[in-house]
Amino acid sequence: MALQFYSNENFPIAMVNLLRAEGYNVLTSYETGQANQGISDDVVLQYATKMGRILITENRQDFIDLHRIVSNHAGIIIFKSDRDYAGKVKAIIDFLNEDSRTLENRLLRVMKQNIKAVGQIFVIQEYGKG
16 A cells, blocks of 8 residues: 555645655645644644554654654654755655655654765654654
């Protein structure tokens, strides 16, 4: 089954559109009527999990904490808040194409790294449960 994503309300619609243009199924909190409702992050994660969707967000620390305490989720991808939307989307798509494992109970973080010879690029870091 193809990966399906759920974006929380702080996730840029420009990135949703880029992912959709690459063929990914992305459902937004706005489309489900859950935006601007003050819904807590743990409930957002539960909803994504129930729908079998990987949560995509720019809300880093709250979801890192939740990943460590929630025993089961469909996956979480945290993106650095950065206007290079195309660069971030390319980085995660390249990673997903290379890593065929499920994202279930995994947390990936898309980060910007400075590399002397290349400049700034996005890299993927995986967080464990501990």
